[in-house]
Amino acid sequence: MNIGSLLGAIGQGFIWGIMTLGIYITYKILNVSDLTVDGSFATGGAVFAVTALSNIHPTICLFIAMFVGGICGLVTGILHTKFKIPAILAGILTQLGLYSVNLRILGDKANISVAPVSTNITFLANVLNIPHTRAGMLLGIIISIMCILLLYFLLGTEFGASIRATGNNEKMIRALGVNTDNIKLFGIILSNMLIGLSGALLVQMNKYADVGMGKGAIVYGLASIVIGEVFFRRFSNFGIKLMSSVFGCIVFFIIRAFVISLGLKANDMQLLSATIVVIALxxxxxxxxxxxxxxxxxxxxxxxxxxxxxxxxxxxxxxxxxxxxxxxxxxx
Amino acid sequence: MLKLKNIYKTFNSGTINEKRALDDINLVLNDGDFVTVIGGNGAGKSTLQNVISGTIMPDFGTVEINGINITKYPEHKRAKYIGRVFQDPMLGTASDMWIEENLALAIKRGENRSAFKWMIDNNNSLFFKEQVAKLGLGLEDRLKTKVKLLSGGQRQAITLLMSTLKKPDLLMLDEHTAALDPKTASLVLNLTDEIVKTSNITTLMITHNMRDALNYGNRLIMMDQGRIIFDVAGDEKKKLTVEDLLQKFNTTKDAPSDAMILG
Incomplete structure (x- = not known):
């Protein structure tokens, strides 16, 4: 494994780490297993690709991808909180439906390239005169740090505390006057916004959007959270816990790069990550x-x-x- | 002031398991009343409480607090008026959060929670410390301890503090000492009495223990088969003994459970 592929893996780790933060919100904080991820990740990517290709400024495209990711979360959230469909099933249903939606967004193509247009990463690469992957890593670092800070501050507020309490003891916080359904809805939307953003950034990094790019994303995310916990088990500080899931994601992609350098195929990673999660659980x-x-x-x-x-x-x-x-x- | 008017509730209606849990309940709690509720299993005590707290909607009748009709309010909307302590000590607190955080959650009961204001600052932290110190359990130095590390009694004391931190119009205690050992139970009960008296909180305490029902509060209600069969207050209640209550129970169909006699 050379230094180039290591840096590439770290860059991927930061970008997927934003998705991991999203999964952390639902899986760890809200205690809801949201499987929309695989769908909304690809949706974020697809939306970014088509909007960027229609010459909208890439930064605005990132926000649009976030917004659409949030809508995916809204669908799952409504299925779960209003129609009382179990969270896992609600997520699977949305995810399944999103596959068709994503194909439509991509114009019935399995993948489209964004190489012709300039993105935030190509912009950074040009300005700082650094290679594309290095610029992608830089952007990943900046945005994931922003997300960690945002979540850290949000969850420390009165409102954020009620999100944490909802995941911890729903009955208690309802007795204290919090509409837990709305909180869950909010949490699932926020989570999928981050996931959509992460998908959009990955499209920037890879220069193409693929309808199958989100496949296994939930398991990658869970594996990352689990790996992060192994390293930062002793810390109870909330900010460190958030960081640990991004860190876990970086470690995960380094392992992935290592495994690939040993001669395994990238697709074998699905099995490996599933195994990691199974062992941890x-x-x-x-x-x-x-x-x-x-x-x-x-x-x-x-x-x-x-x-x-x-x-x-x-x-x-x-x-x-x-x-x-x-x-x-x-x-x- | 709590006012229940013609409350009816039937479970599994139309089936062979039909159970009339509440049968024309009319009850008025005056401000500052500390009412103890006793009754056998299935007498309707818990249903009564669930109807008041909003976890169950009555089939018929109205629930009013301070003149506001809250019958159709969902549970979380009633929290503005009602403070609650549950039987299970695990239910009243968020176990993975600090004592201080739990109190910060509780002091905003029924209010809007800002997304731009820290839940804990120096001001309220000091206030929480004072309040916890009043419990006399030495927990004031452990405000940054996760609640799951506390014992059941300590958790129940914290829950009690949480439910009264912002004075509720009605405090509902659902057998809140039933899961505790006798010594801890009496400690928590004494705390309850103290808090209720000093803040003059209207309180509804469900209990399985006749002696507690007699020792605490200024008014006692006995329920049987979804009806209030006995309602006594003031001096008359003070004169009441366990034997009198047993006598009352024997006139009902349901014999009292062992726990009630032994407790």
């Missing part, structure tokens, strides 16, 4: 099972030989042990 259960097995062995040595109907006793012991383990885990 299953870790607590693995730990528990290992503990249960330990207890089981001790008990079988002590009792199984002596008592004929020992199975139940062992089971009981295991259950008790499990209960204390779970309790201990929660406190830690």
């Amino acid at each position: 299953a870790m607590p259960i693995f730990k528990e099972n290992i503990n249960i097995r330990k207890v089981g062995k001790i008990n079988s040595l002590n009792e199984m030989k002596q008592v004929s109907s020992s199975d139940e006793i062992v089971k009981e012991k295991i259950e008790k042990r499990e209960v204390t383990e779970v309790g201990g885990g929660n406190n830690a």
